[in-house]
Amino acid sequence: MARSDTDQTTPDGTLSQYVYGQTTVFGMTCNSSCLNKIATCNGVSLGCANSSAIYYVTVVLDTNQLNNLANGLESAGFLTNSSQLAGIALRHELGHALSLGHPITMTPTCSATQTIMMGGSGSIDIVCGLTVPNTSCDGAVLNNVYSSSPGYCSPSDTASCSGTCS
């Protein structure tokens, strides 16, 4: 992933042992100066920054724990390495950033999105016994979560808020 100006680095030991990833979502209530105002990006309206909007998301990956997990999986006979695992973990955390949780039920077949969100293993082959992902349900599920396209404002854009809304 390309490094942006807002990336940060932290020393080893960021997360707890046996924990390799964490996503934290701050709701718009954390941004009181813009709460219930219309947000704009480069002058274009993004919609209402109400209490159900996401304000800020951080994703933390712990490379030491990912390395440990990769070694453990390799010992157990799964062909993976820490680089592959980091990609899997990052995709999983990005799912959390979109407010997707961990699926509760394990089904014989699952979609690519479900696979990514199933405990972070990420391998469709391992989780579902499939080698080809079934993505037919993903669009419907995500459309249900996001009935309208979420707004986005990149770090280099000018974001502001004004007026009132709810």
Added chain:
Amino acid sequence: MKTRVIGALCIGVLINVTSGYGQVARKDPVSRDPCPGGTGVGILDGISPDSLEELVRLSDLIVAGTVAKVLPSTLINPNNPSLPETTSLISVNEVVWGTLPYGTNTIAISELGGRVGPCGLVIADDPLVESGEEYIFFLVAEKRRPNTSGSPLYSTFGAGGGKAKITDRKIQFLPGASKGLHRHDNTATDAFIATVKATAILLQKKP
């Protein structure tokens, strides 16, 4: 080696478009402060034991204890104000498996979450312990953090399965624990401790 924090992934605004009807007024710049105030909700991902056997096998120390004191939260890294941790002192009522350092009956546990300044973090399925609560703790020795607590430092195991709360002499794993661990919910504390001890013996786990 460094750990990458992908800060501000969706920085500023991921907006749900709803009924915006405000009038045009003064424009305020959107804060890009990673700690704007308020409390973020965190989700942890890590090793989550599917069974009590696996949890016991991977734990360094298993104790029944009471939360004696919750210390002020601190930042793991001062450059990351949205990632606090909290250390709590645990009065050990019974060592279920493993060995406490000689001469101590109090241990410290470190958990992700807490509040430092205006910025807080709550782990959704694994909230911080509170004073007076009783748990069965499944612990791993914490050697990666500086320990200023004065007691041996541990962390609860993995993401959600490392502590089972005791209420009315029955145990209850936290929501983040696996189905295999939740099978033991509502078991009488004494019976559960006996099961853990028997499991450790079967696994030939050395104290």
